[in-house]
Amino acid sequence: MAANIPLQHDISRSLSNRRLCPQVLDAQLQECDQAMTSLKSKRNALALINRLPPELLALIFHCCQDILDSTTTHRERYYRSTSQTTSPCQWTVIFRICHHWRSIALDTATLWNTIQLDNISTATRETFLARSKTAPLQLDAVGFDDQRDTELLQIALPLLSRAHSIEFTLGEAAYATTSTLGLFPPSLPNLKHLSLYSRSRKRQSDGQLPIFLTQCSTPALKTLRMAYYTLPWTVVRLPDTLTELMIDSPPVGVTVLELIGAIRDLQDLQDLTLINVFPPVLAYEEHDDGSVIIPEATTRLEFNRLRTLCIEADVIPCVHFLDHLSALPPTGTTLDLTVGQEREYTTALSRLGSMLPAVDVDSMTLDNSGILFYRSASKSIPSDVTSHGPAAGSRIHLTFPPDPHDEIISAANALASNALTSINHLSFHSVRIHHSLKTLFEQLPSLKTLTFKTYPEGIGSAFEDALSPSSSRTLKLKSLTFDAVSFADCQNPDGCPDFVLHLPSLLAAGCEIKRIVIRECTGVQSVDVVELRRFVEEMEYVRDDESAGWEDGENAEGAA
Structure with a gap:
C-alpha cells in the first residue's frame, strides 16, 4: 500500500495543477466571450436597420422619443400634481440595443436639445446640454409656486440665447423679479416658438404680459401662444413674422376693433385661435325689435395664407370679427359659439348663415343642446377647439342656455335667411319642434338626407314642413330615416301617418x-310598411319590440 501513496512533491504538483486549471479555463472562457461579442457585433452590423443611413436612423430615434416620452408633455405635466412627474428619458432604452445605436444616438444633438427644466436633475440637465452641442434648444418649464418659478427662470436665463422654442407655465412674480435685475437678453434672435401660460388656471385681475414681448425683440418668431395674460394691444406690436397666433382667456377682454388693429399686419398668418378673447358683455346698439345692430366692417383683413381659424366666443362679437375677414378657411374653420336670447341674436345668426356656403360643411344637426354644422366625411369631431385643423374639417357649433328648444328652432330659421346651398344632410335629435320649419326647409335646395331620431311623442308637423309644396319643389331629398320615432296619431290611432x-x-x-x-x-x-314599399326603391324596417308584439298579436287575431 505504501507504493500507492504519492510522494510529497507529487502531491504538491497535483494541487498546483488543480489551481491552474480553473484559471486557464477562465482565460479561455474570456477569450471565447470576446470572440462571441465580436461575432455578435459583426452580425448586428449586417442587420437591415443598421445598414440604414445614420440620418434615417436618427429620425427613427426621434419618433421613438416622441412616443416613449408622451407622458411628459408640457400640458400633461401642467394638469397633474408635481409629485407625479415622470422622467423624460424613457426613450434612452434604445441605447441598450447595440453599440451602433448608442453611438448614433449620442452623436445626434437634436435628441438632447429638449430641456424640461422642472422635470430633470441638475446632472441630467448638464448632460443633455453637453450632448446637444450647438443645436437650438427647446426650453420647457412648469412651475408650482413663486419660489420655484423664479428658480426655473434663473436656470433658463443663460440658455435663452440658444432657445429655438420656449414653453413656460410660470407665475407673474418670477418675470417681475428677473426683469428688475435686468437679466433678460435684449434680443432672442433664434426664438421661433413662444408659448406663455399663467400658472393660475383662473383669470387674474391683471395678468400682465411677461417680459418676452414687452422688452425683448423676437425677429424670427413664428408661433405665439398665450393663456391668461393681458396683451397691451396699444403698446406691444406683434411680430409681423408670425404664422400662428393663439390667445386664450385674457383677464381683460379685447374689442373687435382692437383685435383687428393688432393683427392686421400679420400677412403671413396661417393659424389663428381665439378662445374667450372678447369681453362677456359688449355694448352693441339695438333695433326697435331688440335685435343687436352689428356695425358694418370698414376694414378688410386679407389673410391669404390662413389655413385654420378657431374661435370660441359669444356669437355676436364673433360674427362682427368674421365680417372683417375677406374669406374664411374652407376646410379649417372651427367656431364654438354661445347664443343667448332669441331677439338679440337674430341679426348675428342671419349673417353667420350667409357665411356658411363658403365653409366646407355639408351636414346640419339640431339636438337638445344646440346646432352643429360639420363635414359628413369627418369620422370624429374633437371637443377641444384647439385640436381642429384642415385634416379634421370645418365645424361650427352653436350652444344655447338650458331648455333651449324654442330658441334652437328659431335660430335655425334665422340661419336660413339665406340659402344654405352646401347642406346635404339634416338631422333632428330630440329637440322639440313646436314652431314651423318651412323657412329652414325652403332654404335647403341641396338637401339629400333627412333624419329624425328619438321622438317618442312623434314629430308633429315637421315632416309636412319638409315636404310642403313650397319646399318640395326645390328639395333634392333622396333618403328619409326615422329612428326611435312614434308613428302613433292620437287623433287617428288606426290610420297611416x-x-x-x-x-x-x-x-x-x-x-x-x-x-x-x-x-x-x-x-x-x-x-304603413306595405304602402311605403310600393313607392320607394329601398325600404329598411327594423321593428321595435312594442310594435313587434302588437303586430304579432294582430296576426294571431287575424288567424283566429
Whole structure:
C-alpha cells in the first residue's frame, strides 16, 4: 500500500495543477466571450436597420422619443400634481440595443436639445446640454409656486440665447423679479416658438404680459401662444413674422376693433385661435325689435395664407370679427359659439348663415343642446377647439342656455335667411319642434338626407314642413330615416301617418325619395310598411319590440 501513496512533491504538483486549471479555463472562457461579442457585433452590423443611413436612423430615434416620452408633455405635466412627474428619458432604452445605436444616438444633438427644466436633475440637465452641442434648444418649464418659478427662470436665463422654442407655465412674480435685475437678453434672435401660460388656471385681475414681448425683440418668431395674460394691444406690436397666433382667456377682454388693429399686419398668418378673447358683455346698439345692430366692417383683413381659424366666443362679437375677414378657411374653420336670447341674436345668426356656403360643411344637426354644422366625411369631431385643423374639417357649433328648444328652432330659421346651398344632410335629435320649419326647409335646395331620431311623442308637423309644396319643389331629398320615432296619431290611432298618405302625390310632383329607413319606431303598422314599399326603391324596417308584439298579436287575431 505504501507504493500507492504519492510522494510529497507529487502531491504538491497535483494541487498546483488543480489551481491552474480553473484559471486557464477562465482565460479561455474570456477569450471565447470576446470572440462571441465580436461575432455578435459583426452580425448586428449586417442587420437591415443598421445598414440604414445614420440620418434615417436618427429620425427613427426621434419618433421613438416622441412616443416613449408622451407622458411628459408640457400640458400633461401642467394638469397633474408635481409629485407625479415622470422622467423624460424613457426613450434612452434604445441605447441598450447595440453599440451602433448608442453611438448614433449620442452623436445626434437634436435628441438632447429638449430641456424640461422642472422635470430633470441638475446632472441630467448638464448632460443633455453637453450632448446637444450647438443645436437650438427647446426650453420647457412648469412651475408650482413663486419660489420655484423664479428658480426655473434663473436656470433658463443663460440658455435663452440658444432657445429655438420656449414653453413656460410660470407665475407673474418670477418675470417681475428677473426683469428688475435686468437679466433678460435684449434680443432672442433664434426664438421661433413662444408659448406663455399663467400658472393660475383662473383669470387674474391683471395678468400682465411677461417680459418676452414687452422688452425683448423676437425677429424670427413664428408661433405665439398665450393663456391668461393681458396683451397691451396699444403698446406691444406683434411680430409681423408670425404664422400662428393663439390667445386664450385674457383677464381683460379685447374689442373687435382692437383685435383687428393688432393683427392686421400679420400677412403671413396661417393659424389663428381665439378662445374667450372678447369681453362677456359688449355694448352693441339695438333695433326697435331688440335685435343687436352689428356695425358694418370698414376694414378688410386679407389673410391669404390662413389655413385654420378657431374661435370660441359669444356669437355676436364673433360674427362682427368674421365680417372683417375677406374669406374664411374652407376646410379649417372651427367656431364654438354661445347664443343667448332669441331677439338679440337674430341679426348675428342671419349673417353667420350667409357665411356658411363658403365653409366646407355639408351636414346640419339640431339636438337638445344646440346646432352643429360639420363635414359628413369627418369620422370624429374633437371637443377641444384647439385640436381642429384642415385634416379634421370645418365645424361650427352653436350652444344655447338650458331648455333651449324654442330658441334652437328659431335660430335655425334665422340661419336660413339665406340659402344654405352646401347642406346635404339634416338631422333632428330630440329637440322639440313646436314652431314651423318651412323657412329652414325652403332654404335647403341641396338637401339629400333627412333624419329624425328619438321622438317618442312623434314629430308633429315637421315632416309636412319638409315636404310642403313650397319646399318640395326645390328639395333634392333622396333618403328619409326615422329612428326611435312614434308613428302613433292620437287623433287617428288606426290610420297611416300623414306622410304615408302624401307620399304618392309628392313623388308625382317630382320628389325623388329613393330610400326610407324605419328603425325601432313605435306605433308602426303593417299597412304603413306595405304602402311605403310600393313607392320607394329601398325600404329598411327594423321593428321595435312594442310594435313587434302588437303586430304579432294582430296576426294571431287575424288567424283566429
